[in-house]
Amino acid sequence: MNPRQRRGLLFVLVSALVAIGTFFAVSAYVANVNSQVGSRVTVYQASQPIAPYTPLGPDNLEAVEVPERWVPKSSVLSLDELQGRRVGFRLNAGSTVSSDMLIPSSSLSATEREVAVNVNSVTGVAGRVRPGDRVDLYAVFSEVPGLPKSVRILSRDIRIVSIAGEQTVTKESAQGGTSEQQVIPVTLALEPEQALAVTYAGAFASEVRLVALPSDVGTNRKGEPNDYDARKLGGKAVPEEAE
Incomplete structure (x- = not known):
């Protein structure tokens, strides 16, 4: 093969490579355009x-x-x-x-109701509970007319549905003043009677507290006290004067 033929063959190979490169470049461009305006x-x-x-x-x-x-x-x-x-x-x-x-769909049973209560970092067990955990709910009654100052269990073995982030709420005092408080809304799954008790406590109790439970909540819990007042300390449970 003489030099002229070798040069010709080289030009053919270069042309073929350029053609192949151009084909792939055009194909990639077309695919990119199709991905933007095609599907x-x-x-x-x-x-x-x-x-x-x-x-x-x-x-x-x-x-x-x-x-x-x-x-x-x-x-x-x-x-x-x-x-x-x-x-x-x-x-x-x-x-x-x-x-x-999207807010997750409700996982309530046919008889359950969702009720939210406001807690803080202390009454909410300092962040130790999560959605799906089960807790007891305690209420502290101190200024309800006709009701002794006491701590009572409102309900046992309640399932937590969701826990919102910390929020600031404005609360009015009995003297007409206002103050801001940091609260954490916790949504609970409750039976109707429990929902009424929790709603009452949320309106009239001075404090509502979540109490975390051990993992074996299915064990026998009979014999646990349901309330606590001054009598347990040797005093006398005196009801507040009814209005």
Whole structure:
């Protein structure tokens, strides 16, 4: 093979390599464009500002098609999956709803009710309990007319549904003043009679306290005291004067 033929063969090989490189570059470009404007999925966005804990549905959501490449999997939901669900914070119009925004669906039985009580870092067992744990609920009564100053067990073996973050609430005193307190809302799963007792304590007891239980809560707990007052200390349980 003479020099001219070798140069010709070299040019052919270089041309082939350039052609192959160009083909792959164009293919990659086309694939990139297709990923942006080709395959599309449907997501749901807020059609108007949505206040926290407002049920979601067709009245406040709208379907929007967007390129699949730019959408996280948690945002690909059907309207059936969103119907009636809630988000715990405000959504602005145009915000895309994703599964990790949604408040978990209730796990209550047919007879259970959810009731939230405010505790603090002390009465809430200093962060030692988590959703799914079971606790006893104690109430301290000190200024209820006709009721002796006492500590009473409102209910035993209560399941914790959820624990919210620390919040600031304003509380009015009997003298008409106000003060701010740091509280932690804890939602409990209760039977109707228990729910009434806890609601009463939340309104009138001076303190409601969670009491953590050992892991073997199914053991026999008969014989445990249900209340405690001055008589246990050798004194006399004197009811407050009824109004």
